[in-house]
Amino acid sequence: xxxxxxxTLTAIRTHQASLVAEWLAGLDAxxxxxxxxxxxxxxxxxxxxxxxxxxxxxxxxxNLNAGAWDEVRLFLEKLSxxxxxxxxxxxxxxxxxxxxxxxxxxxxxxxxxxxxxQLANQLLQVSELLDALGLHTIRTFQKSREAVIKRQxxxxxxxxxxxxxxxxxVLALPMIGTLDSQRTQVVMESLLQRIVDTGSExxxxxxxxxxxxxxxxxxxxxxxxxxxxxxxxxxxxxxxxPQIAQTIVHLGLxxxxxxxxxxxxxxxxxxxxxxxxxxxxxx
Amino acid sequence: xxxxxxxxQPILLEQDxxxxxxxxxxxxxxxxxxxxxxxxxxxxxxELARNAVVYGGGxxxxxxxxxxxxxxxxxxxxRDEGPGxxxxxxxxxxxxxxxxGLGLGLTGAKRLVDEFELDTAPGAGTRVxxxxxx
Numbered sequence: 001x002x003x004x005x006x007x008t009l010t011a012i013r014t015h016q017a018s019l020v021a022e023w024l025a026g027l028d029a030x031x032x033x034x035x036x037x038x039x040x041x042x043x044x045x046x047x048x049x050x051x052x053x054x055x056x057x058x059x060x061x062x063n064l065n066a067g068a069w070d071e072v073r074l075f076l077e078k079l080s081x082x083x084x085x086x087x088x089x090x091x092x093x094x095x096x097x098x099x100x101x102x103x104x105x106x107x108x109x110x111x112x113x114x115x116x117x118q119l120a121n122q123l124l125q126v127s128e129l130l131d132a133l134g135l136h137t138i139r140t141f142q143k144s145r146e147a148v149i150k151r152q153x154x155x156x157x158x159x160x161x162x163x164x165x166x167x168x169x170v171l172a173l174p175m176i177g178t179l180d181s182q183r184t185q186v187v188m189e190s191l192l193q194r195i196v197d198t199g200s201e202x203x204x205x206x207x208x209x210x211x212x213x214x215x216x217x218x219x220x221x222x223x224x225x226x227x228x229x230x231x232x233x234x235x236x237x238x239x240x241x242p243q244i245a246q247t248i249v250h251l252g253l254x255x256x257x258x259x260x261x262x263x264x265x266x267x268x269x270x271x272x273x274x275x276x277x278x279x280x281x282x283x
Numbered sequence: 284x285x286x287x288x289x290x291x292q293p294i295l296l297e298q299d300x301x302x303x304x305x306x307x308x309x310x311x312x313x314x315x316x317x318x319x320x321x322x323x324x325x326x327x328x329x330e331l332a333r334n335a336v337v338y339g340g341g342x343x344x345x346x347x348x349x350x351x352x353x354x355x356x357x358x359x360x361x362r363d364e365g366p367g368x369x370x371x372x373x374x375x376x377x378x379x380x381x382x383x384g385l386g387l388g389l390t391g392a393k394r395l396v397d398e399f400e401l402d403t404a405p406g407a408g409t410r411v412x413x414x415x416x417x
Contacts, residue, residue: 178301212304212322214329215385243322250323251330251391252377 004125005118009056011111012049012104020045022103030095036086044079044096051075064132073136080140090141097134101127161187163194170271171200172264176209184220188227195233202271203228206264208239218253225258234274236260238267288348294332294361295341303332303344307359310346314355316417324357324415327395330388331361331411337382339363339409349414356397356416364408371401 012019023045051072059068076097083093104126112119161183166172173191191203205224210217221237228235238261240248248255261267272279294303307328311321328344335342342363349356368374375393380386389411393399398414 180297211308212325212329214326214333215387215391216329216333219385243319246319247322247326247395250394251326252387252394253385253391 004056004129005122007111008108008122008126009053011107012053012056015107016046016049016053019049019100019103019107022106023100026099026102027096030099031092048072048075048079048100064129064136072133076133076137077140080137081144084141084144090138090145093141094134094138097130097137101130104130157183157186161190163190165194165198165200166204166268167272167275167277169199169201169275170204170268171195171198171202172204172206172268174206174209174264178212179210179217179220181216181220184224188224191224192227192231195228195231200233202234202236202274204236204238204264204267204271206239206267207237207244208241208264210239213244213248215251215253218248218251218255222255222258234259236267236270238262238264290346292344292346293341294335294344297333297336299341300329300332300336304329306344306346307357310348310357311415311417314348314357314417316357316415320415320417323395324413327392327413327415328359330392331359331413334388334411335361335363335365335409339365342408354416356414358412358414360410360412362408362410367405367407367409368401368403369405371403375401 020042024042027041027045055069055072059066063069064073079096080093083096105123108119108122108126112122161173161175164172164174171191171194173187175187179187191205194200195203205221207213207221225235225237236259237255240260240262259270261270269279292303292306293299304325308321308325311324316324332344335344340363342361342365345360345362347358349358373379374381375390376386377390378386389401392411392413396413396415398412400412401409402412403409
């Protein structure tokens with residue numbers, strides 16, 4: 001692909017002020033400027049044109065990964081990031097670049113009015129360049145969003161498995177939501193670690209917050225119970241509601257050998273009893 | 284049967300099992316199903332949807348609200364284009380599994396619903412149709 005003509009570059013340079021003005025007007029009309037300060041936007045458009053000009057002077061418009069475009073890419077990455085923080089969506093962010101097309105095309109049309117062949121060629125070049133830059137902003141925008149989602153997922157995973165100490169030697173793990181392999185792994189690890197740390201003898205797994213107990217969940221539970229026993233502790237499963245009990249029977253799950261209770265209070269009572277403790281009314 | 288009373292939901296990934304379960308729960312609630320029947324149906328959906336993902340390589344769940352003698356029910360079909368089941372008798376045996384599960388999903392699902400139909404052949408995918416009355 002041929003590079004942009006020096007004449008085009010000069011044209012952009014000479015008419016930069018009017019380009020910026022038209023670009024800003026276009027941005028305003030497209031509604032992509034909500035939540036943005038006018039000053040910031042003006043500074044950003046000017047800075048981008050400067051960087052674009054510098055990039056075009058030093059590098060090839062067909063290869064945006066080249067070193068000459070480092071500053072432009074960096075600028076766009078920062079821009080995407082700040083737009084994401086301001087709550088703009090990817091479309092609004094990309095519009096920033098794409099709305100430069102209108103004023104730029106109009107400028108080229110004026111400058112090349114005598115040379116239609118050159119005009120077509122230059123328009124194609126500029127269009128491809130701006131498309132590539134726009135896509136780069138979307139890609140960056142997406143990446144920063146994905147990073148946010150991933151972080152939240154990890155936080156959720158940690159948050160959703162709190163191991164609480166109910167009494168000296170008694171730990172409880174209230175499970176909430178769907179139990180998949182990954183979560184069970186996290187749950188098992190944190191519970192087993194807490195058993196070691198606290199020297200607890202009894203662990204209660206409460207499944208009141210688990211809406212569906214199917215064979216996979218049961219398998220995960222049985223594995224956890226086995227692991228707890230191998231560590232020399234006992235395990236009680238509480239929160240087995242009537243509908244869950246019936247479902248377990250129909251599924252044909254064998255929970256024999258696993259102590260189960262209808263609610264957490266009963267499980268705690270049993271745990272205290274096993275530890276030789278009893279709760280009495282004061283006075 | 285009106286259009287709103289049937290539909291299809293894709294089950295392609297592990298997360299879709301949860302979505303299929305939630306849809307079945309909502310539909311069953313719409314049929315006025317009791318909590319116990321609802322829990323049984325949703326558990327059966329969980330087993331069959333997971334089978335479609337794990338063994339069938341992903342598939343679809345067709346749902347249909349049916350009515351007979353003023354009684355509403357939910358008919359669900361799980362279909363995949365997977366390898367199929369070579370030995371149905373063996374697959375319907377408690378405790379037998381071709382994967383790493385407990386081997387109770389298919390047989391358990393059958394016991395959790397009112398009607399159960401398995402249609403499969405090696406290389407022809409698998410279709411499981413279940414029906415639960417409210």
